[in-house]
Amino acid sequence: MDIFSYQTTDGRGYEILAEEDDAVVHSPRLAENILSIPENFQQVTRTVLSVMGLCCPSEVPLVRKILEPLPGVKEVSVNYTSRSVTVVHDKLLTPEGRLVKALNEARLDASLHRRGELKKANKWPSPWTICCGILLLVSFFKHFWNPLKWMAIGAVAVGIPPILMRSIASLRRWILDINILMLIAVGGAIALADYIEAGSIVFLFTLAEWLEGRSSEQARSALASGLDVPRNAILAETGAMVSVDEVKLGSSIAVKAGEMIPVDGTILSGGCSLDESSLTGESKPVEKTCGSEVWAGTVNLAGYITVQTTALAEDSAVSRMIKLVEEAQAKRSHFEQLVEKFAKFYTPVLVATALGLALIPLIAHVRNEKHWLYLALVLLVVACPCALVLSTPVAVACGIQHAARLGVVIKGGSYLEILAKIKCLAMDKTGTLTEGHFRVSEVVAVGETEDLQQILYWLASVESRSSHPMAAALVTYASLQDVVPSKSVTDFQIIEGEGVSAVVDGHLIEIGNARLASRLGWSNTGSIGSSFPTQTATIGWVGKDHQLLAVFSLEDHVREEAAEAVRSLKRLNVQIHMLTGDNNETAQDVQSKLGGVTVHAGLLPQDKVRIIQELKENAGVTGMIGDGINDAPALAAADVGFAMGLAGSAVAMETSDVFLMTDDLRKLGLVVSLGRRVRTKVIQNVVISVGLKAAMLALSFAGYGYLWMAVLVDVGACLLVISNSTLLLRGTGKTRSSGNHHRHGKNCKDHDHDQHSSKQSSKDDDHAERTQCSDHEHAAEKHQLHRHHSHDHTQQDQTHSHCKNACGKGQSCCSVPKI
Missing domain, CATH: 3.40.1110.10 (Calcium-transporting ATPase, cytoplasmic domain N)
Structure with a gap:
C-alpha cells in the first residue's frame, strides 16, 4: 500500500483494509497514523456503469435512491437510452465495486462500463420466460380438461420472481414503479380467479422486457455507430501491438492502409488519404503529407505512415468528442424535466383513481363488483408512464448523435430545444464569415x-x-x-x-x-x-x-460556403446579423458578397453583448457564432453559442453550447433544421404515448378492455416511441467497424451512393431538412476543391520556408512577397 497517496498499487483505496487480511497493519500506532486521512482529502472521480436491468424509465428514480445515499456520492445521472449511469463520487469512500454491488442487490444487472464496448441484450428470451409461455399455452386447453387451468398458476410462479425481487427493492425505498403495478395486477387477477389473465400479464410483461431490450440495443447500436474508438496501436520501432492506453506522448506508431489512426499526432514519414468523416462529417478523403496533423478515429484509406503522438488516448479528439456526446445525452432537457414532473403526479393520481374504483363499489354494494375491480386493475397497468417518460430522452439522444455524425457537437438536449426555436443568429466576421487567414x-x-x-x-x-x-x-x-x-x-x-x-x-x-x-x-x-x-x-x-x-x-477572404450558409438559414426564417469590430467599409464589402445580412461594425466586445441583448428582446431566441477571444462574452450572452471547431479559440469553445468540428458554416442550417425535427419527434412521441393510453382507458370504461391488452398497449407505446425516435438517425449511418477497414477505400463511392439513396428514401424528413441536405451535398465537392487549393498554397509556403532554411539564399531562391 502506498501510504502517501492513500492508494494501493492497483488504484484501490482504504476499502482494501476490510477485504484483505495481509493489508491490515498490526501496529496500533502505525495503523492510527496511516488511517488518519486529512479531512479535506478527496479522490473524486467519474464512473460510468452499464445497467442492463433497467426495464422501464420508471425505475430511474430507484437507481438514484440506491446510489445517492452512499457516502461520497456527489452526483448521479441516468441515461435510460444507453442503459448507463454516470456517478461522480469520492473513490476513497465509495469505490466502483460498491456502486456495482448496490445496484445488483436490486437485480439491476450492473457492471463497469468500458468506452467503446456495447453491452448486448439477450438474443433470446430467458428460459423462465419461455417456460412461462409454454405453461400459459397449455392452460388454454382447459376447455378440454379443466385441471389444465392450474398451469396458468404455474406460469405465474415461474415468471414472477424477477418482478417480485425488483418490487421489493422499490418498496424498501418507497418508490412506486412498473414492477409494483404489475405485481398488484397479477394479484388482483388471481383474486378474481382469472388465472389465465394473471399468467398472461406475467408472460407478456417478461416478454416485453426482452423486446424492449432488443429494441433499445438497436437504438444503442445506432447511437454508437460512426464514433469508433481505436483499441490497439503498432509501435513503429518494434512492430509490437499494444493497447492505445499504453502509448505515451512522443511515441512513434505505424499505420497501414485500411487501418484506423489510434492516437492524435503528426506524420513523421509517408503520406496518406484520410477519411475524417467520423469527426467532421465530411465523406471526402483528405490528403495528408509529412508534418500534417492526424486524428484518432480517422481511417487511412491509402498509404503507409509513421505518426508521432501528440496526445494520450484519453485526450484524443475522438475520445473528447465521445465524452462530450455521452455527457450531452445524459443531460436532461427542459421539456424532459417537465415530463418527469408530470409523471410524478400522473402515476399516483391513476393509482388513487384505481383504488377508488375498487373500493367505492365494494363499500356502496354496487352490482357487478368484479367489473369495477377488473377495471381498477386495468387502470393500474395503464398508470405506468414508461412511454411518456421515454418520449423526450430517446429523441434527444438520437438528435445529438445525428449532429455528431455531421461533425457538430451539441452539449445537451436543452440546446436542441433552443435550436428548434431560434429566430436570429449573430455571426462574427473575422474567422467566422471570413477564413481568418490574413x-x-x-x-x-x-x-x-x-x-x-x-x-x-x-x-x-x-x-x-x-x-x-x-x-x-x-x-x-x-x-x-x-x-x-x-x-x-x-x-x-x-x-x-x-x-x-x-x-x-x-x-x-x-x-x-x-x-x-x-x-x-x-x-x-x-x-x-x-x-x-x-x-x-x-x-x-x-x-x-x-x-x-x-x-x-x-x-482576408470571405468563406466560399458562407453565402450558401446564409441563404439556407434565411430559408429557415432565421435573421442573420454580422458583428465586427472592423470598419464599416470592410463590413459592407463582406455584406455585399453574402446578401441578406444586417451589419453592425466598429464594435467593442461590450457592444456585441449589448446587441445580443437587444436581438433577444426584439427578435426572440438568438444564437451567436464566433471564434475569437473577444467573442466569448457575446457567446455567453446568447441563448445558444456556437464555436468553430478548427478555427475556434479554447475560450470560445469552452463558452459555446454547440461547436462545429470543421469550419463549414453550412452545417448551421443543418443543426437548426435538426432541432426542429427533434421537437417534432418529441411531440409525436407524446401524442403516441398519451393517445394509446387514453384509447385503452376508453375501451376499458366501455367494457371492451382486458388486462393483457393494457400490457400490450404499454409495451407497444414504448416500442413505437423508440422506433419513431431512431428515424432521426436515418441517412447518417456509417457502416464502418474497427476490424473491417480494408474495404473502406474501394467502397467509398458505394458508401456515398448509399447515403444519398437513404436520404432520398427518408419520408420522415421535413421539407426544410431535405432542402438543407441537398444544398449541403451539392456544394460539398466545390468546397472540398477549395480546401485542396488552400492545402496546396500551404504546401507551397512550407516549401519556400524550407528552401530558404536549407540553401540560405533567402529571397533569391524563393518567391517572397515584396514590401
Missing part, C-alpha cells in the same frame, strides 16, 4: 525615422505574443523577410477593442486599429490610410513610444 498586402512607413526592416522587427516582437489571426499573418510576413522577433518583450497587454501593446527592448510598441490611432492622435495618417483599398482590406497602425511608425493593410 495576408499582409502592404506596409507603408511614416517618415524616415526607421526603415521597414526595423518596423517589421517591432511588429513581429509584439504580435508573436498574440493569438489573433492577424498576429500570425504579421509574424509570418516578417519571418519571410529574415526578421527575428525580440526575446526581450515585457508588459504585453490586450487593449480592449483597439489592439495590443508591449515593451520591446525598452520601447513601448502599440499596434491597433483606427480607434487606437484616433485616441493617440495619429491624425496625420489620413492621406496614407485613404490610399489603401479599404473595401477589401483591414488597416492597422503601429507606433513606438506614442509616435507613429507605419500603417499596414491585411486582406
Whole structure:
C-alpha cells in the first residue's frame, strides 16, 4: 500500500483494509497514523456503469435512491437510452465495486462500463420466460380438461420472481414503479380467479422486457455507430501491438492502409488519404503529407505512415468528442424535466383513481363488483408512464448523435430545444464569415525615422505574443523577410477593442486599429490610410513610444460556403446579423458578397453583448457564432453559442453550447433544421404515448378492455416511441467497424451512393431538412476543391520556408512577397 497517496498499487483505496487480511497493519500506532486521512482529502472521480436491468424509465428514480445515499456520492445521472449511469463520487469512500454491488442487490444487472464496448441484450428470451409461455399455452386447453387451468398458476410462479425481487427493492425505498403495478395486477387477477389473465400479464410483461431490450440495443447500436474508438496501436520501432492506453506522448506508431489512426499526432514519414468523416462529417478523403496533423478515429484509406503522438488516448479528439456526446445525452432537457414532473403526479393520481374504483363499489354494494375491480386493475397497468417518460430522452439522444455524425457537437438536449426555436443568429466576421487567414498586402512607413526592416522587427516582437489571426499573418510576413522577433518583450497587454501593446527592448510598441490611432492622435495618417483599398482590406497602425511608425493593410477572404450558409438559414426564417469590430467599409464589402445580412461594425466586445441583448428582446431566441477571444462574452450572452471547431479559440469553445468540428458554416442550417425535427419527434412521441393510453382507458370504461391488452398497449407505446425516435438517425449511418477497414477505400463511392439513396428514401424528413441536405451535398465537392487549393498554397509556403532554411539564399531562391 502506498501510504502517501492513500492508494494501493492497483488504484484501490482504504476499502482494501476490510477485504484483505495481509493489508491490515498490526501496529496500533502505525495503523492510527496511516488511517488518519486529512479531512479535506478527496479522490473524486467519474464512473460510468452499464445497467442492463433497467426495464422501464420508471425505475430511474430507484437507481438514484440506491446510489445517492452512499457516502461520497456527489452526483448521479441516468441515461435510460444507453442503459448507463454516470456517478461522480469520492473513490476513497465509495469505490466502483460498491456502486456495482448496490445496484445488483436490486437485480439491476450492473457492471463497469468500458468506452467503446456495447453491452448486448439477450438474443433470446430467458428460459423462465419461455417456460412461462409454454405453461400459459397449455392452460388454454382447459376447455378440454379443466385441471389444465392450474398451469396458468404455474406460469405465474415461474415468471414472477424477477418482478417480485425488483418490487421489493422499490418498496424498501418507497418508490412506486412498473414492477409494483404489475405485481398488484397479477394479484388482483388471481383474486378474481382469472388465472389465465394473471399468467398472461406475467408472460407478456417478461416478454416485453426482452423486446424492449432488443429494441433499445438497436437504438444503442445506432447511437454508437460512426464514433469508433481505436483499441490497439503498432509501435513503429518494434512492430509490437499494444493497447492505445499504453502509448505515451512522443511515441512513434505505424499505420497501414485500411487501418484506423489510434492516437492524435503528426506524420513523421509517408503520406496518406484520410477519411475524417467520423469527426467532421465530411465523406471526402483528405490528403495528408509529412508534418500534417492526424486524428484518432480517422481511417487511412491509402498509404503507409509513421505518426508521432501528440496526445494520450484519453485526450484524443475522438475520445473528447465521445465524452462530450455521452455527457450531452445524459443531460436532461427542459421539456424532459417537465415530463418527469408530470409523471410524478400522473402515476399516483391513476393509482388513487384505481383504488377508488375498487373500493367505492365494494363499500356502496354496487352490482357487478368484479367489473369495477377488473377495471381498477386495468387502470393500474395503464398508470405506468414508461412511454411518456421515454418520449423526450430517446429523441434527444438520437438528435445529438445525428449532429455528431455531421461533425457538430451539441452539449445537451436543452440546446436542441433552443435550436428548434431560434429566430436570429449573430455571426462574427473575422474567422467566422471570413477564413481568418490574413495576408499582409502592404506596409507603408511614416517618415524616415526607421526603415521597414526595423518596423517589421517591432511588429513581429509584439504580435508573436498574440493569438489573433492577424498576429500570425504579421509574424509570418516578417519571418519571410529574415526578421527575428525580440526575446526581450515585457508588459504585453490586450487593449480592449483597439489592439495590443508591449515593451520591446525598452520601447513601448502599440499596434491597433483606427480607434487606437484616433485616441493617440495619429491624425496625420489620413492621406496614407485613404490610399489603401479599404473595401477589401483591414488597416492597422503601429507606433513606438506614442509616435507613429507605419500603417499596414491585411486582406482576408470571405468563406466560399458562407453565402450558401446564409441563404439556407434565411430559408429557415432565421435573421442573420454580422458583428465586427472592423470598419464599416470592410463590413459592407463582406455584406455585399453574402446578401441578406444586417451589419453592425466598429464594435467593442461590450457592444456585441449589448446587441445580443437587444436581438433577444426584439427578435426572440438568438444564437451567436464566433471564434475569437473577444467573442466569448457575446457567446455567453446568447441563448445558444456556437464555436468553430478548427478555427475556434479554447475560450470560445469552452463558452459555446454547440461547436462545429470543421469550419463549414453550412452545417448551421443543418443543426437548426435538426432541432426542429427533434421537437417534432418529441411531440409525436407524446401524442403516441398519451393517445394509446387514453384509447385503452376508453375501451376499458366501455367494457371492451382486458388486462393483457393494457400490457400490450404499454409495451407497444414504448416500442413505437423508440422506433419513431431512431428515424432521426436515418441517412447518417456509417457502416464502418474497427476490424473491417480494408474495404473502406474501394467502397467509398458505394458508401456515398448509399447515403444519398437513404436520404432520398427518408419520408420522415421535413421539407426544410431535405432542402438543407441537398444544398449541403451539392456544394460539398466545390468546397472540398477549395480546401485542396488552400492545402496546396500551404504546401507551397512550407516549401519556400524550407528552401530558404536549407540553401540560405533567402529571397533569391524563393518567391517572397515584396514590401
